[in-house]
Amino acid sequence: MAILKLSAAERRRISAFITCLVLALAAWIITILSNTYNYNVKEIITFKNAPLRRAFHSLQSDTVNVTVKGTGWQMLFSKMKEANRSLRVDLGALDNQDFVILSRQLYAINAEKVISNQIIAINPDTLYFDFTNRSVKRVPVQLVKSIKYMQQFAQSANAVIKPAYVTISGPSNLIDKINVWRTDSLVLKNINEKVTVQLNLQAPPEGNISIYPKTVQVTIPVDEFTEKTLELPVKLVGNVEYFNVKLFPQKVKVTFTTSLNSYEDINEELFEMQADLNLWRNYGFNMLPVRVIRMPAFCKLVSVEPGNIDFIVKK
Template identity: 65%
Template sequence: MAIIKLSATERRRASVFITCLLLAIAAWIMVKLSNTYNYNVKAVLTYRNAPQRRAFHALQSDTVSITQKATGWQIISSKLKRDNRTLRIDLKRLEYDSHVVLSSQLPTINANRAADNKIIAFSPDTLYFDFMHRSVRRVPVQLVKSIQYQQQFGQSGNIVLKPAYITITGPTNRINKITAWRTDSLVMTDVSEKISARINLVSSTEGNVAIYPKVVEVKVPVEEFTEKTVLLPVKLVGNLDFYNVKIFPQRVKVTFTTSLSSFADVDVPLFEAQADLHLWRAYNYTSLPVKVTRLPAFCKVVSIEPRNVDFIIKK
């Protein structure tokens, strides 16, 4: 392949030409980016001043297209930052009407936006709503949690939520399906002392459903745990034919964990251990496994000795 050899003068001229070309392109780009354009972006609607006497349901998507006037530089900056993509719409008009005209709220909406980021139009410009009976209901708060404790520490009592119930208002056919309202996730690690926190409730995803209050207090009792051992009598169950059955041994040693404050109070009457004779009748078991079927809250069984008991049936 032929190689074009340029003289020093020709190389200088080529270099000057390429430099001028690049400068011209850069100047053209600068001019284009400095010009003003109309451009469209999607925005998600949120609502304020919802009507108190009427439950409503939007008849269109909660996303609209907004038209803005900006320079090329501002358009690029907006696309990179993806900011101002949420619009708060005033629904006070719905107290007496069934639609809201977005353009009528432009002065208020633009008052909270930067001067170089004003909205000039919406698509669609009118939002339509359906109305139904509005109801009020109290539902329990459901705590969402992920708590990891230090070794030998754990939850030692019931979790307390204040308030334990919240009030929800909205369309009757919608809120009648709600049985509980979840909190944001309470995530904690390496816990060794009681937890006291304020946590937000999950926000309603529907503009016509409101909750009160929106924050609850959470208290989780946490204590150090230790092991304790008791001898429990084994209760025989599943003896449907009322055989005369003897089990050996009649007591088993159960080791469990309990909080230090409950150590003295947790004793034999709070537990129950069982062996099921049905396992012999149905599956020919020659020994019966022992299960602890009742124990105090927040106690955990560590071991049962022996795990199985022998039995003799006298017919």
């Protein structure tokens, strides 16, 4: 196979040609990107200054097409940041009318933009709204959590949420369906001590629903847990014919885990163990399973011995 051999002078000329070609291409790209263009992007509408006396519902999509005037560089970078683009619309005009004209707000909208490219048109230019009665309601806050504790540690009491209730307002047909308001997910790992965090509440599903406050303080008690065993009496239920029934044994050993702080306070009065005689009368059971009907919160059952007990019925 023939190999093209170039002299040193020829190689210098080719290298210079390629360098000039690259520089010319770079200069052309820089010139093109420095020019001004009009280009279209999509932006998500967010609202401010919502009317206090009127509940509203937008009759169009929350996304609009925006025509922007900017350089080629700005157009290039705008394509990389489409997920974080929003447009704040002032709803102050809804106190007196049922629509908002966006072209009248272009100056204020552009003034709030961090980047220097200018919005010159929005489609649709007019937003229309439907109005209904407005309701105000207090609902409890519901904690959403996924917490993994270190070995032998766990939540030892109910979480404390401050404030426990939030005030929501909006269209009556939407507010009436809301009974709780959830927090953002609290995700923690390897926890071995009390947790206190400031947690955001979930954003309203509709732009015409407002919530106050928007954050709560959550405190979750955490303690080390250990096992404890109590000997507890078994209560017989289902003896509707008042037979003379003797249980063997009359007490069972219940092993459970409890926090170290609560260890001394946990006693048999906080438990209820049952055996149901209906299982013998209706299904012919010759031994009755023992069920835990009541036990302290945050205690975890380990075992019941024996799990089934004998009985004698004297008619």
